[in-house]
Amino acid sequence: MKSTEERAYETLTENLSDDGIDVTDVEDRLRAQRVETPSWGYADTGTRFAVFPQTGVPRDPFEKMADAAQVHGLTGVCPSVAIHIPWDEVNDYGELKGHAESLGLRIGAVNPNLFQEPEYKLGSVCNPDDAVRRKATDHLLECVEIAKETASDILSLWFADGTNYAGQDSFTERRHRMIEALGEVYAAMPERMRMLLEYKPYEPAFYHTDLADWGAALTMSQKLGERAQVLVDLGHHAKEVNIEYVVALLLDEGRLGGFHFNNRKYGDDDLMVGSVNPFELFLIYVELVEAEERSDTRIDYMIDQTHNIEPKMEAMLLSVMNLQEAYAKALLVDRTALTEAQRAGDVLAAHRTLLDAYATDVRPLCARVRESLGGAPDPIAAFQRSGYAEKVAEERGAGAGAGWN
Ligand code: RM4
Ligand code: MN
Ligand code: MN
Numbered sequence: 001m002k003s004t005e006e007r008a009y010e011t012l013t014e015n016l017s018d019d020g021i022d023v024t025d026v027e028d029r030l031r032a033q034r035v036e037t038p039s040w041g042y043a044d045t046g047t048r049f050a051v052f053p054q055t056g057v058p059r060d061p062f063e064k065m066a067d068a069a070q071v072h073g074l075t076g077v078c079p080s081v082a083i084h085i086p087w088d089e090v091n092d093y094g095e096l097k098g099h100a101e102s103l104g105l106r107i108g109a110v111n112p113n114l115f116q117e118p119e120y121k122l123g124s125v126c127n128p129d130d131a132v133r134r135k136a137t138d139h140l141l142e143c144v145e146i147a148k149e150t151a152s153d154i155l156s157l158w159f160a161d162g163t164n165y166a167g168q169d170s171f172t173e174r175r176h177r178m179i180e181a182l183g184e185v186y187a188a189m190p191e192r193m194r195m196l197l198e199y200k201p202y203e204p205a206f207y208h209t210d211l212a213d214w215g216a217a218l219t220m221s222q223k224l225g226e227r228a229q230v231l232v233d234l235g236h237h238a239k240e241v242n243i244e245y246v247v248a249l250l251l252d253e254g255r256l257g258g259f260h261f262n263n264r265k266y267g268d269d270d271l272m273v274g275s276v277n278p279f280e281l282f283l284i285y286v287e288l289v290e291a292e293e294r295s296d297t298r299i300d301y302m303i304d305q306t307h308n309i310e311p312k313m314e315a316m317l318l319s320v321m322n323l324q325e326a327y328a329k330a331l332l333v334d335r336t337a338l339t340e341a342q343r344a345g346d347v348l349a350a351h352r353t354l355l356d357a358y359a360t361d362v363r364p365l366c367a368r369v370r371e372s373l374g375g376a377p378d379p380i381a382a383f384q385r386s387g388y389a390e391k392v393a394e395e396r397g398a399g400a401g402a403g404w405n
Pocket of ligand 1: 111158200233260268
């Protein structure tokens with residue numbers, strides 16, 4: 001007798017094949033999907049108001065890698081881990097790289113931290129004080145070195161720089177200071193390395209932010225060179241901004257370099273991917289799939305989340321699963337029918353083509369893909385059965401925060 005899962009998979013794939021979909025191709029592409037997880041998502045992080053500690057969270061970057069290896073093992077698509085410096089500072093980066101490799105992982109994007117030291121009160125690379133700008137630039141250069149030592153090829157930059165009051169500083173001078181600092185860092189990057197520029201409209205700065213939106217990040221990347229690209233963090237837009245449109249525009253300019261997946265209701269909430277607006281996530285993937293078919297643009301897909309009240313490992317697993325489902329649904333869109341409807345001006349048919357794909361329950365397909373990658377059909381259930389949480393709770397006790405507390 002076939003199991004319920006087997007029957008669900010067979011029914012789904014038979015229906016898809018009947019609709020003219022090449023299921024093998026969809027599965028291959030799902031197997032090739034990659035999602036980078038953030039070291040800080042495994043540690044205790046929270047809001048400005050409180051960090052609720054959880055037992056068993058990693059005490060150091062090595063333990064964060066161990067947790068990331070669990071996520072990769074159960075999903076099959078998360079072989080790299082982003083690090084934040086100094087939160088993940090170690091004496092020997094070669095050792096961290098070796099440790100990651102021994103777990104089947106590699107170090108992903110290196111994220112410099114330029115927002116917590118007292119000198120950065122008025123900004124880092126945009127600060128009016130030469131000495132502070134020098135310190136910030138030196139930290140960026142140090143991160144280029146760390147990337148070299150860990151064989152990472154991405155320097156991922158987010159600046160808290162901005163002002164709180166009208167008249168506080170000159171917008172233009174601040175922009176020129178950033179161009180100068182980043183120009184120096186760009187020149188220090190080896191050929192294989194890319195620089196990703198992340199924008200954010202506000203917070204911690206409340207009047208203006210130096211890289212506030214995609215336009216500011218895009219023009220900055222154009223000033224620096226081809227290996228500077230824009231990173232889209234789903235929590236970094238004003239409410240109601242059409243993110244899928246921003247994605248299409250950056251793709252068309254050849255400047256979309258990376259993603260920080262998370263979800264938000266109001267601000268930079270860093271909630272689990274797909275938890276608030278799964279339809280938006282699907283529509284973003286519809287644009288990404290189209291671009292994938294057009295060119296060989298390299299985009300690094302990363303999660304950027306802070307789990308404050310939810311169990312961290314399960315939160316990461318669910319986020320990865322939601323990304324697999326969004327991608328799978330986007331792969332099911334009947335592109336021919338969509339283009340025909342669009343060109344014929346058939347608004348309803350075009351829209352329904354998207355809805356058809358979105359409404360498909362792709363979970364049996366994603367489960368099968370994970371299994372074929374050595375992962376688990378239901379990663380959360382498998383994780384809970386594994387006893388890993390209990391084991392690390394015993395070993396690590398209270399753990400440590402990522403720098404929030
Ligand atoms: C920022 C931004 C960055 C992340 C920091 C911790 O809001 O999203 O990507 O590195 O938070
Ligand atoms: Mn981010
Ligand atoms: Mn953020």
